Amino acid sequence: MEEKEMKTGIHFVNPAPAPMEVEPTEAPIMGSWDSLPPELQEIILGKVDTSKDFFNIRLVHPKWRDFVDSYLEQQCLSVWTTWNPFADRFSSPRSLLHFIPVMTPVPVWVGTPSNDLRLIAEWNHRSLPLVENPKLGSPFPGSSIHITAECKYPGAWHPYLAPNTMTMAKDLCLNYGHYFTSIILSEFNNGLELLCDILVNLTNLKALTVNNVMLASSSTDDLPTLPPLPNLTHLKIFSLTSGVSQLLLNAYSGQLVSLETSIFIRRCVQPFNNLKELKLQANIKPNLSFPQLGPNPFPVLQNFSVIHSSQTFEWKELIEQVDSLPRTLVNFHLDVKVKKEVEEEEMEMDGFVKNPNYYEQEVVVPNNFTEVTTLSLFFPQNRREAVKIGTMILPKFPNITELNLVRFQYDYVESLEEVDGIWAHRYDTDSKTVVRRVEAAGQFLRVCPKLKKIKVHLRGDNSGYYVFYKDDFGEGVE
Amino acid sequence: MALVRVISSDGAAFLVSQRLAKRSGKLKTEIETFRKSSDNSEAQPEIRIVTIRAEILRLVLQWLQQHQNDPVLPANQNEQDGRGDAEMGQSQWDRDFLAPMDLGIVMELILAANHLEVKGLLDITCKLVESKITGRTVDEIRTAFKLKSDFKGNEEEQTRLENRWCVEN
Numbered sequence: 007m008e009e010k011e012m013k014t015g016i017h018f019v020n021p022a023p024a025p026m027e028v029e030p031t032e033a034p035i036m037g038s039w040d041s042l043p044p045e046l047q048e049i050i051l052g053k054v055d056t057s058k059d060f061f062n063i064r065l066v067h068p069k070w071r072d073f074v075d076s077y078l079e080q081q082c083l084s085v086w087t088t089w090n091p092f093a094d095r096f097s098s099p100r101s102l103l104h105f106i107p108v109m110t111p112v113p114v115w116v117g118t119p120s121n122d123l124r125l126i127a128e129w130n131h132r133s134l135p136l137v138e139n140p141k142l143g144s145p146f147p148g149s150s151i152h153i154t155a156e157c158k159y160p161g162a163w164h165p166y167l168a169p170n171t172m173t174m175a176k177d178l179c180l181n182y183g184h185y186f187t188s189i190i191l192s193e194f195n196n197g198l199e200l201l202c203d204i205l206v207n208l209t210n211l212k213a214l215t216v217n218n219v220m221l222a223s224s225s226t227d228d229l230p231t232l233p234p235l236p237n238l239t240h241l242k243i244f245s246l247t248s249g250v251s252q253l254l255l256n257a258y259s260g261q262l263v264s265l266e267t268s269i270f271i272r273r274c275v276q277p278f279n280n281l282k283e284l285k286l287q288a289n290i291k292p293n294l295s296f297p298q299l300g301p302n303p304f305p306v307l308q309n310f311s312v313i314h315s316s317q318t319f320e321w322k323e324l325i326e327q328v329d330s331l332p333r334t335l336v337n338f339h340l341d342v343k344v345k346k347e348v349e350e351e352e353m354e355m356d357g358f359v360k361n362p363n364y365y366e367q368e369v370v371v372p373n374n375f376t377e378v379t380t381l382s383l384f385f386p387q388n389r390r391e392a393v394k395i396g397t398m399i400l401p402k403f404p405n406i407t408e409l410n411l412v413r414f415q416y417d418y419v420e421s422l423e424e425v426d427g428i429w430a431h432r433y434d435t436d437s438k439t440v441v442r443r444v445e446a447a448g449q450f451l452r453v454c455p456k457l458k459k460i461k462v463h464l465r466g467d468n469s470g471y472y473v474f475y476k477d478d479f480g481e482g483v484e
Numbered sequence: 485m486a487l488v489r490v491i492s493s494d495g496a497a498f499l500v501s502q503r504l505a506k507r508s509g510k511l512k513t514e515i516e517t518f519r520k521s522s523d524n525s526e527a528q529p530e531i532r533i534v535t536i537r538a539e540i541l542r543l544v545l546q547w548l549q550q551h552q553n554d555p556v557l558p559a560n561q562n563e564q565d566g567r568g569d570a571e572m573g574q575s576q577w578d579r580d581f582l583a584p585m586d587l588g589i590v591m592e593l594i595l596a597a598n599h600l601e602v603k604g605l606l607d608i609t610c611k612l613v614e615s616k617i618t619g620r621t622v623d624e625i626r627t628a629f630k631l632k633s634d635f636k637g638n639e640e641e642q643t644r645l646e647n648r649w650c651v652e653n
Binding site for chain 1 (some may be wrong): 541586587588589590591592594595598606610611613614617618619620621622625626629630632633634635637639640643644646649
């Protein structure tokens with residue numbers, strides 16, 4: 007069939023033969039804002055990123071306001087719902103935390119020197135006259151709030167806990183608690199009672215962070231019962247007295263979808279039947295072990311992250327712990343230290359293995375985590391560790407497509423001091439060579455044939471990394 | 485050269501090369517479906533787009549033609565890989581293309597680009613609409629989007645108070 011020369015022109019073939027009559031309907035007018043589906047509205051408004059503009063949009067039209075409010079709620083919730091295995095607990099994206107207003111008590115003097123002069127606290131937000139008429143609706147567009155009980159008392163060495171702070175926090179939640187779907191509570195020293203009083207009003211809560219709540223005494227005999235929070239699915243708890251942590255976990259373990267904590271979970275009344283994401287991190291406590299709560303405490307766990315910057319595992323111990331994890335894992339992030347093993351042979355120089363059978367004793371039978379696609383491990387400190395990763399860990403994860411190698415920055419100095427000449431300059435200009443050597447030693451691409459990229463994280467967070475694609479590793483390195 | 489007839493909601497037909505049409509994710513799928521169901525491999529596919537009128541369809545095709553040699557952007561761009569829309573900066577041609585358009589037409593184009601899966605066009609049109617919001621006053625936005633204030637009673641005042649509470653922080 008011979009076509010005429012037709013470039014790629016657009017040819018308007020025929021005038022409209024019989025256009026369908028468009029009858030007027032209730033449907034939004036074509037080309038109006040309302041005609042855009044919500045996901046497109048979200049794309050557009052998502053490009054508007056300054057808070058000023060965002061709040062401006064709320065004033066344009068009730069529909070726009072409602073849209074922004076629900077968008078803001080999702081944004082706030084994403085602090086809890088976004089799986090971020092790397093980030094430090096305090097490094098939630100600023101742009102998100104920006105939308106969560108912080109309530110802080112501010113000390114004010116009342117009375118006169120001659121008559122009952124004393125310090126009391128007021129909320130930092132003066133624009134809370136709405137408290138006087140709570141029926142007007144939520145004063146919090148984002149449905150999220152951060153309440154801290156710590157008084158910022160200028161010049162004071164210790165934080166000041168004004169006597170009325172407790173009542174203020176209680177009243178705030180009594181009036182508005184049901185509007186919040188996410189909340190951060192921090193610095194309630196001696197505040198377990200208060201915690202209960204606050205939680206009881208948060209009937210619609212989906213996500214909760216509790217930070218720095220200490221028990222007055224170590225007695226765990228007369229602990230109060232926490233109120234039911236039927237919608238709570240995301241929990242982050244840090245720096246709590248262990249009694250408080252245990253109380254929270256016992257109360258909500260069965261309903262949680264994600265949990266982030268700095269303690270290690272020893273025992274729980276109920277298993278975590280719905281838990282999909284678990285992130286454990288600690289930097290002070292030694293002896294962190296993976297949670298061991300009976301045969302299958304996490305039947306549906308998909309994402310698991312362990313970050314412990316100061317504890318050192320033995321290889322054997324580490325492998326045993328890994329083997330005890332559920333087979334449902336999809337993303338596994340292991341950022342711990344292993345006991346360093348230095349071989350004399352390697353100390354000598356660049357450490358090509360002279361005897362290829364040298365490491366064979368280390369080979370273990372694979373214990374397959376077939377669902378795992380993303381695996382993160384510590385950056386090997388030397389060739390021997392790279393080999394161990396390639397023989398003892400990677401065979402358990404045959405289907406990974408992405409391997410992250412994580413390195414905290416302070417290890418940089420250490421590595422300069424301790425390792426042999428070849429590895430010492432790994433952070434210098436030619437990081438590619440170093441990663442190639444690691445790969446060559448561990449045979450990562452051979453062990454995991456689906457592996458597409460290796461990312462080297464420099465600071466243990468998501469902000470700085472190099473990516474190496476499969477093609478970057480040519481045949482026969484050096 | 486293989487051609488395809490693309491027909492708008494109001495019945496106007498455009499004859500374009502398949503190579504061009506395939507730069508739209510939606511048309512690509514449709515052409516492939518047609519190929520599979522048709523016995524005659526020489527048959528010319530005919531695709532009805534019931535949601536897009538001729539004026540808008542013509543604009544989409546015009547844009548596609550101008551950009552026919554650009555690399556195709558995957559629909560789900562991984563932002564971590566840093567090749568988002570920032571890199572595909574707006575060309576002068578795009579600016580001239582969009583300049584005379586009424587905001588209503590731009591929004592129809594957004595819908596069309598979304599429906600036809602044309603990522604590049606979707607990006608620049610969304611960006612244009614966003615520019616009518618960022619840094620504008622409430623009245624300017626209402627005028628641009630032809631909106632009336634539909635707040636009831638003291639709702640607007642209430643919203644203003646809520647904003648004050650949030651912005652002050």
